[in-house]
Amino acid sequence: MRSTKGLPLAPALALALAGLVPLTGSLTGCALTEDDVVNPREPMSADALPLGAERGPVKRQLSxxxxxxxxxxxxxxxxxxxxxxxxxxxxxxxxxxxxxxxxxxxxxxxxxxxxxxxxxxxxxxxxxxxxxxxxxxxxxxxxxxSLPPLVAAVPLDLVRPFLTHDQVMTEDEFEAAPYILANREGSIHASSGDTAYVRPPLDGSQQRFAVVEQGKALVDGRTGEHLGYRAIFKGEANVVEIDDPTTVELEDTVREVDEGDRLVEMTDEAFDRDVTPQIPAFPIDATIILLPDAITQVGSQQVIVIDRGMESGVTAGDLLQISKRGRVVEDRFAERDAGEDGREATRGPAVLLPDHPIGTAMVFRAYDRVSYALVIKATQPVHEGDLAQTPVQESRL
Incomplete structure (x- = not known):
């Protein structure tokens, strides 16, 4: 059983219950609290290590x-x-x-x-x-x-868009970024080859920008704390003339560019081919909070976003076990206690079934408070709300 004291259990339990409570039996429609469950889930111990803490291989030395x-x-x-x-x-x-x-x-x-x-x-x-x-x-x-290209830890072609284009930004960073005011043709959308106008006027220190849209808010899966926004890459903008507004030309668009989209710095590929897959030397207990470019589920060779980052010690190369949260079920066969009025309880105790592993992910980009990872093995579909944790010997796939 994992244990971290002081973290609120209600959000975690709510995630476990959402859509997972059996549709039959006396639990249907009940608003359960942690007090209703005889064995409430406690998160994996999160003894936070400072950045730069020593990392190591598997937790237990093999004979x-x-x-x-x-x-x-x-x-x-x-x-x-x-x-x-x-x-x-x-x-x-x-x-x-x-x-x-x-x-x-x-x-x-x-x-x-x-x-x-x-x-x-x-x-x-x-x-x-x-x-x-x-x-x-x-x-x-x-x-x-003359060596050929080094073998990387993950297929770079699959993750490159998330390395060079997508970013995680705060609301203040979005608000401070220059925006697309309009395009020359006056159309609803713009794309490669179109001219657009930007305000506030740029200072000329950069000539090339990424055009991004503010995506879904990233929220801690247990506490509900706001962690930032995904900046969804739409294309590139090259400065043509500095003025008010500044004139830019759009290039290499992968999505239609709209009024209000923001201009941010282009980022270099943030993955070192020398990264070696490793099991974290301390507990990481994360929740999958976003499936980029997927509606409900992902599988092997697809990207997920988790609610832990460098502040929690996560780094590129970390191997994490993906687990499905256990359902809450009614024990219909247990002896029922009498209530304060002396009447027998109308339902059996609520019991939380164990979490069970369904896959493996490897972190390829870590931000301060969230990380991007690639699912490299999945035996079942992976959903938002599933867990991504340091693998333990007792629960390997």
Missing amino acids: AEETRDQFRDLSAEDYVVKEGDTLWSIANHFLKDPYYWPEIWYANPEIANPHRIYPGDRIQIVFVGDRPRLAVGLRPHIRYE
Whole structure:
């Protein structure tokens, strides 16, 4: 059972109950509170570590026997890395539980940059003492002069729009940003090649901007606290003439640009290919609060937003277990207590069923208070309100 004292339980319980209470039995239509549930959910311990706190691999060191048991086949042939592979897919080729990649990877001292993997590398099972490990075979020295692109932890083509375009901004930042006043043609929408006018007038220090729309408010899944807004990328704006209003030309639009859309700085790709998947060395207990560009659910290779970020110690590369919240059900078979009036209770006690794991996500971009992650494995559809937490040995998929 997870435990963090002092956090309000009612919002968490409300999320657990929303749409999940059985439609039959005496719980239907009841407004339950935490006092009504015999085993209320308590969030995972959130002993916050300061930024820069030491991080590590899996929580529990594997014994030699447990390490051997993690491999699908200890006699498996070497695997030659291909373009499009990721660290997770390579680990999944050899291991039953790819979470253990950081634990089982062997840093071959004979190879420069042993943690870097490139297309053409040969991944093989080696034994270090009595423990099987994964390692890169020796590379021809000539390859050091011209190496192909490094294998990344996640498919960059899938997450690049969220790295270079989408941002998380506060309401004040949106209000302070220049806005599209109108377009030259007077049409409702504008797109690539159109001319638009911006106010307040720009100062000329930048010539290229991202055009964004204020998206859905991001709200803490337990406390309801406001965490910012998603800035939805629509296209680029290049300055043509500084005046009042400033004239810009729209380029590379992916959505129609409207009056009131804001201009913000273009961001560089915020993901380091050297990032290695890792299990956080301390508890992260987050809620999925947004499914960008999805209506109700997502699956593998799709993006989610969680309500924890750098202030909680989250960093790119963190592997998080996605869990479905347990339903609240009525125990119709339990002995019913008598009320103050001496009458037997009309319903059995409300019992919260355990949360259960349904997938894995890897953080690829962390802001101060929220993070973007890619679902890299899902056995069921993932919804807003599902949990994203530090994996624990007892509840692995």
